[in-house]
Amino acid sequence: MKRVLFVINSTTVNSGGGHYYSLLTISKALKNKIEFKILNTGLEHSQALLQSDEETDFIKLNKSSFFKDVNKIKAYIESYQPDILHAFDLNALRILRATGLKLPTIFSQCGGKNNSRIIADADAYICFSQENIDFLNRYKRNKAKIFHIPNRVNELDVDHERVESIVKEYSLENTCNLLRISRFSTLHELSIFQSISLFLLYNKHHPNSKLIIIGIVQDKEVFKAVKEKIGDNPDIILLTDSYYTRSASSLLPLADIIIATGRGVMEASFFGKPIYCPLAGSVYPVPFNKENTRPLFYYNFSGRSTGIEIQEADLLKSFAMLEEMGEYSRQQFNQYFNINSAVDSYLSIYHNVRYQRGTLKNKLNFIIDLIRFLK
Template sequence: MNTTLDKLRIAYVISAVSSDNTGMGGHYRSALVLAENMMQRGAAVHIFTLGDIFPAPFRGTHVPVTHIDFDNRLGYYGAIRKAISGFQPTHVHSFDNKSHFFARLVARRLNKPTFLTKPGGPNRRTFFPFSADIIGFSEENLTFLSKRRNLRRTRFHLIPNRVVQPTPNPSKVEELKKRIDLRDDEVVVLRICRIGHYYRQSILQTFRLAERLRQSGVKARAVVVGFIQDQEVYDEVSRDAGEGTAIVTDPHFTEKASELLEVADIVVGTGRSFMEAAMQQRLCATPLQGQELPALVTAANFNDLARTNFSERNELANFSRDDNLQEFCRLIGNRTAFDRHTHEVMALVDERFGMSGAARKYSEIYAERSSYVGAPLLDYLGNSLAVLRYYGPLLLRASHRKAAAP
């Protein structure tokens, strides 16, 4: 099939279910960046969000977005089918297992090909559904999935997370500085993330890095900006926060938090948050398993950290905490060395994760499929488990509200 971009009509389908996440994860921004760039290159695109919350990254975008709310429980699938079918897609691309369950049913009815993105995250032993094409952000994930028996007919494509340089918001940065009473001579160690169990380690390592820098004579402050996903984790990290540490949870700052990157000298980042910080030429660190401090990202360790998508699962052989801290101090104290280092890392990120060339790769993948590729009934049943797991609590919550109503 010879499909040019102006002939493509791509339905991007993604879940936003409160029992699973906050609607503010990096994969929403990844889906949006992809949709924006495919649209700029002539494809017709439409994002369909499924669940009980509307993802914050999609607010104000010029990409068409339709939200199918789970409030309409009895007619939920019918509403999804009507919305996606009305767009008349040539291709249906899901960004999580739950949305894939519904999207593949619609695609089957329309006889249109499906595509499924595995947007980073840990490898889990739970069921992963079939799609003829699976796109992964990390080599680690695709290697793991390629061993699944139900995915023997799948074509795997490694297309790392794509970013564009975030646009700073100077007035918002100034507001944050006033909010936390930041002095001009203070070095900011910034972590932008949801405040929950998965990111607990990186938050604590952010605190420790600022603490070790202070012990080394650097006037450093840790600043965490993020939505509270788990109250217990928030309470724990608040108790552990050291001298001068600021934890900011105000939605005014947590939404589009990448606009705040200019406030930082050092950013502790994972996945997209690391890449956006690198594009802003901040000094970038990323968490390491079992370590007290995050690792400074350098040209020497870049490829090793990229294998785990600069995530909480990062590991580095022969890591030296003291050498790592010493290099942070050296770069903070030498502006020329700082600029040289950050430019080098930015160039690596732009080459590996910049949007240039990604639209071509996606269009080539789409061009290879023109019709639906099915799977055994057991695969659909396995896929339904993810739907039941996360939509079940919504149904229980709704029934409790109904029972409690006068």
């Protein structure tokens, strides 16, 4: 049985994007197949990890004491003696390479924007999106294999107590409820505005409806802008308290319609909900249906997705096809998103990955990358 150390980096206690939950889901699915530990490095221990059922270790890492802190991480790794290191973000990969340990290292590119042409070398790459694969094929500097494994959602639990509490508090028993789970941040601002625009259009034709937006406030200015956009509309509900934001995916059954990106699309599809996906530079999100799947899949259902045009008339037609959209989303979960169907792929990668000694050019590129990172 292979021993794997999963490593993920965080910058604040509120660091909790989809890749944290992907790590937790993947490790849980592999629990009886491998031995593993989860190490969180960075400035703060992520709440997403602290609130999970999985035990995680934390080693503080500052740029000002980078090499001293890297030595602590190196000692931790040598004490655990893993067979494989598996990084879940680029900073974690940089840190692992900085230890100088000659262990097979896997890098999961969990969707997101391609933002660095100088990539710390890994011995295998796992990508959630074709966009990331195309980038790595162009810029990676070694012969390591790239694997496309978008699956990263397991069967989800429902927090019936919290669902019932919210339904009762906000009188949602007999309304059609649209739901967006999103941090209030500059990264997600446009997708929240698109969610509001979709709701206002839907509400115009179906007055007995409400929009619920659940998420922590990472940027107060974004939250202020959202409140100004909403005004005094009583049918739009903002839930930002930790009571609501903790494991928010367990509240998805609140919704009849879900607006989602990335991992959120896959979680919504487990429940067979009709889904709308935000786009780059658009007023409205688009229906997740057969016609739109290919371009959405390419970008890992990111809000950066392009290549689709959406008009109000298209959305009005989709409102009459919500049942079919829900059936389609569940089909996609079964075919592409369920982590259990990817377990054998992960085990095969762990079995076959080997440490590759970097060339002098690769090492120089890594030093340049590290200098830029530490500035």
